[in-house]
Amino acid sequence: MISKLLIANRGEIACRIIRTARELGVATVAVYSDADAKALHVRMADEAVHIGPSPAAESYLVGDRIIAAAKQTGSEAIHPGYGFLSENAAFAQAVIDAGLVWVGPKPASISAMGLKDAAKKLMREAGVPVTPGYEGEDQSAQRLSAEADKIGYPVLIKAVAGGGGKGMRKVDAPGNFAAALESCRREAKASFSNDEVLLEKWITSPRHIEVQVFGDSHGNVVHLFERDCTMQRRHQKVIEEAPAPGMDADTREAICAAAVRAAKAVDYEGAGTIEFIADASDGLRADRIFFMEMNTRLQVEHPVTEEITGVDLVEWQLRVASGEPVPLEQHQLSINGWAVEARLYAEDPSNGFLPSIGPLTEFNPEDVRVRLDTGVEEGDAITPFYDPMIAKMIAFAEDREDAIELLRDSLMGTSVWPVKTNGAFLVKLLADEDFVAADMDTGLIERKGEALMPASLPSDEVLRGAARKLMEEGPLPAPAIPGFRLNAAPRLMARLEVNGAEIDVDYTADAESWFMGMSEGRDRVMVTQDGQTFGIRHARAGGSGHHSAADGAILAPMPGKVIALDVAEGDSVTEGQRLMVLEAMKMEHALTAPFDGIVRDLAASVGGQVEVETMLARIEAGEE
Template sequence: MIQSLLIANRGEIACRIIRTARDMGIKTVAVYSDADANALHVREADTAVHIGPSPARESYLVGERIIAAAKASGAEAIHPGYGFLSENAEFAQSVIDAGLIWVGPKPASITAMGLKDAAKKLMQAAGVPVTPGYMGEDQDPSYLAEQAASIGYPVLIKAVAGGGGKGMRKVDSSADFADALASCQREAAASFGNDHVLIEKYILTPRHIEVQIFGDAHGDVVHLFERDCSLQRRHQKVIEEAPAPGMDAETRTALCAAAVRAAKAVDYVGAGTIEFIADASDGLRADRIWFMEMNTRLQVEHPVTEAITGVDLVEWQLRIASGETLPLDQEELEIQGWAMEARLYAEDPAKGFLPSTGRLDLFQMPQYDGRVDTGVYEGAEVSPFYDPMIAKLIAHGDDRNEAREVLASMIGDCAVWPVKTNSAFLIRALEHPDFVAGTVDTGLIGRDGDAMAAEAMPSPEALGRAAMALVPKSHFAGFRLNAPAVRSAPFLLDGKVVEAPLHGPGSDDLAPAMLVAEQGSVWQLRPWRMDSTGAAGGGDGTILSPMPGKIIAVDVVPGDNVTKGQKLLTLEAMKMEHSLTAPFDGVVAELNAVTGAQVAVEALLVRIEPAAE
C-alpha cells in the first residue's frame, strides 16, 4: 500500500482526498500557491510545499514543480484530483518516469479519450453508440459551417480537448455560427491550448447521464451505476443525483454495459466516468442514449455515487494504484436509496452569476443530515484566481423526494457573508416543478433561470426581527395604545433602501449593523439615517469592471450609437467570459477598454451618454 501521497490540487477535492488518506494511514503532502498559503488543504495535510505564484499557470499547472515537490517531500505517489493536470497524459507519464506512482489511468488511456473526436471514433469501433456529428480534421470555418448545415440546426460546437463546460457553444441558426465558432475556439485555445472543435447534433430534449466505472490493473472493470447531471447552467453542472430519475432496469443494464465496453476498449485502470446524452422526449430508452465523452479522472459529483453504493472511491483509487484488485465484484454492488449534490458557488446569480471574492467573515455550513465537502473556512479568502466553488452539499434519502428535501434543508442552513453565494438559486431549482417531477432536461435553467436567479430578499418577519435590534426605544416615544401595532422605517439592505416592519419597544443594546440570515442567504441591514452616503447611484451610464480580469474583445469605439442590451466588450475572469452591455440607448462617450489589457475591479471601462432628444 502507498505510504505517502502528494495531492496535486487544491480546495475541497484536496481536503476530501486528505480525509480518506488519513483514514488509511497514508501521510499526505499538499501543494500551494501564494494565494493558498493559508488554505484549508494546506492546514489539513501532514506536509505542505509552496509551488509558485497565484495564477494556476504559474503553480498548479506546472508539472515540473509538482514532481519536484513530491521528491522533496518524500512522497511516493501523486493524486491529481480533478481539473488542473488530472487529464494531462504528458504529466501522468512524467510522474511515472520520475519513479512515482500515478493515482490515475494509464497515460495511453488518457490520450485515447482526451480528444473528443478521436474518442468517438474509438467508441464506434467498440460498439458504443455515439451522437451524430462532424469529427473531422478540416477546421476551416466555412467548411465547419457547411458541416453544421448538413447536420441540421441546432448544433453544438465543442472543443475537442474541452471539459467542464468550457469551449462549448449551442448555435440555433447559420447566422450565429461564425461568431459562436470564433468565441468557442478562443476559449478553447485559452483553456486547453487547442482550438480544434467538433460539431454535434443538438438534442432538443437532452438529459446528461453518466456512468461511474472502475478498472484495475488485472483486467477487471465494474460500473457503479449512473448519475443524472441534467440540471446545468452554461454546460456546467448545478445539481447532480444518483440514480437517474425514470431509469428502468432494462435501460440501466444496457447503458452500464456500454460504459464498461467503453472502459475496456482503452484498457482502463482507476476511476473514470463515461458521459452520455439522452433524447428524453419519449422517456429514457436505450436506443436514444449516445456516448459523449469520457472523463479520465474522479468527478466533482462522485459523492452521490459513494452515497448510494457505500463505496469510498478515493480509497478504491489508492488501492488500485497500489496494485490491488477491485475491492468488490459487479454482483456485490447495488443501489441503496437516493442521493443529490448541490454545488455552492461564491457568485451572485442576480448579477449574471458574477464570481464574488473576498474574506469569508461568516461561513457556516449545516451540521447535520448530510455531507459537506469544502476547502474553505470562516476567515479564509475566496480568491479570484480559481474556480469559485466553495462547498458541495450532499444529501441521501430512502427515495428521491427525501433526498431533495434534505438537500434543500441543508442549503437553507448555510450562512455566508459578505461573499455572495448561489444558495437561493439552488433552493429554487430544487423546488422547480420539473425538478420535483424528475423531468429535468439540460435546457431547464436556460428557459426558467431568470426566475431562479432573481435577487433573494428576506421575509418581512426576518427583516422585522433584525430591524428591531437597530431601532432605539426612543423611536417609539410617541407610541399610543390605539396606534397601529406595526410601524415601518427605512433601512439599507445591502445598500438598497427597504421598508422594514417594526414591532414593539426597540432595543437598548444598539448595533450599527445587523446580519439577516434566511434560507441560505445573508444580508446586511443598516438604519438609513446612519449611512451618510445613501444608496448606490445607478443609471448614469458608467460601466465598471465587476471583477479583476482581462479584456478579450471590444465591440465599440468612441462615438458609436448603441442600444440597450448591446454588447460593448467581453471580460475574461474566473475561467469564464462575461459580456458587458449598454444600460440604455445612447452614445459611447468614453472608452478605456483595450483588448488584451488586465483591469482591476470597478475600473471605469465605458461611459454611455443618453442619445440626444
C-alpha cells in the same frame, strides 16, 4: 499500499483526498500557491510545499514544480484530483518517468479519450452508440458550416479538448454559426490551448447521464451505476443525483454495459466516468442514449455514487494505484437509497452568476445531517484565481423525495457572508415542481429563468424583526423616520440598508417578531432566509456614491482581462449593443450598453487587466 502521497491540487478535492489517506494511514503532502498559503488543505496535510505565485498557470499547472515537490518530500505517489493536470497525459507520463506512482489511468488511456473527436471514433469501433455529428480534420469555417447544414440545426459546437462546459456553443440557425464558432474557438484556445472543434446534433430533450467505471492493472473493469447530471446552467452541472430518476433495469444494464466496453477499449485503470446524452423525449430508452465523452479522472460529483454504493472511491484509487485489484466484483455492487448533491458557489445570481470574491467572514452550514465536502472554513477567502465553489452538500435518504427535502432544508439554513452565493437559487430549484417530478432536461433552468432567481429582500416579518433588534443594539446614526396617526400610537419607522439597498420599514406591529440571525458588532444584523444571507443595518447618511448602469457607468463585474473591444471613444451605441468582452476564470462575459447613447470616458483596452467595479466606460445618453 502507498505510504506517502502528494496531492497535486487544492481546495475541496485536496481536503477530500487527505481525509481518506489519513484513514488508510497514508501520509499526505499538500502543494500551495501564494494565494493558498493559509488554505484549509495546507492546514490539513502532514506537510506542505510552496510551488509558485497565485495564478494557476504559474503554480498548480507547472508539472515540474509538483514533481520536484514530491521528490523533495520523499512522496511515493501523486494524486491529481480533478481539474488542473488531472487529464494531462504528458504530466502523467512525467510522473511515471520520475519513478513515482501516478494515481490515475495510463497516459495512453488519457490521450485516447482526451480529444473528443478521436474518442468518438474509438467508441464507434467498440460498439458504443455515439451522437451523430462531424469530427473531421478539416477545420475551416467553410467546411464546418457546410457540415452543420448537413447535420441540421440546431447543432452544438464543442471544443475537441474541452470540458466543464467551456468551448461549447449551441447554434439555432445558419446565420449565427460564424459568430458562435469564433467565440467557441477563442474560449477553447484560452482554456485548453487548442481551438479545434467538433459538431454534434443538438438533442432537443436532453438528459445528461454518466456512469462511474473503475478498472485495475489486472484487466478488471466494473461499473458503479449511473448518475444524473441533467440540472445544468450554461453546461455547468448544478445538481447531481444517483441513481438517475426514471431509469429502468433494462436501460440501466444497457448503458452500464456500454460504459464498461468503453473503458475496456482503452485498457482503463482507476476511476473514470463515461458521459452520455439521452434523448428523453419518450423517457430513458437504451436506443436513445449516446456517448459524449470520457472523463479520465475522479468527478466532482463522485460523492453521490459513494453514498448509494457504500464505496470510498478515493480509497479504491489508492489501492488500485498500489497494484491491488478492484476491491469488489460486479455482482457485489448494488444501489441502496438515493443521493442528491448541490454545489454551493460564491456567485451572484442577480449579476449573471458571476463569481463573488471576498472574505468568508461567516460560513455556518447549519444541518450536519448532510455530507459536507469543502475546502474552506469561516475566516478564509474566495479569491479571483480559482473556482469559486464553497462546498458540495450531499444528502442521502431512502428515496429521492426525502433526499431532496433534506438537501433543501440544509441549504435553507446555511449562512455565508459577505460573499454572495447561489444558495437561494438552489433552494428554489430543489422545490421546482418539474424537478421534483423528474420532468426535466438540460434546458430546465434556462426556461425557468426569473422564477428561480432569489428575492432581493428578506420577508417583511424578518425586516421588522431586524429593525427592532437594531434599535435595541444601539442609537441610530441618523433620526428615525417619524410616523403619526390621529388618535393612535405613533408608528415606529426605520430606514435600513439591506445588502447595500435602502428601504423604509414599519416595525410598529409584531413586537415579538420572528427573528433569526446574529449581530456583527453593534451595527449589523445577519439573517439567513431560504438559503440567502442578508446583512441589515441602519442606513447611513449621505448614500454610497457608487456608479450603476442607471447613470451609464460600465463597471467590471469582477476581476479579469479585456479580450475584445468593439467601440471607440465617441461612438454611438444602442441599448444592448456589445461594448467589450471581459474574460474572467476562463469564461467570457459580454458588457453591453444599458441604453442608447455615446461612448465616453473609455478606459478599457484589449489585453488590459481590470479589478472589480473598475469603470471601463460611460454611456452618455444621446439627445432625442
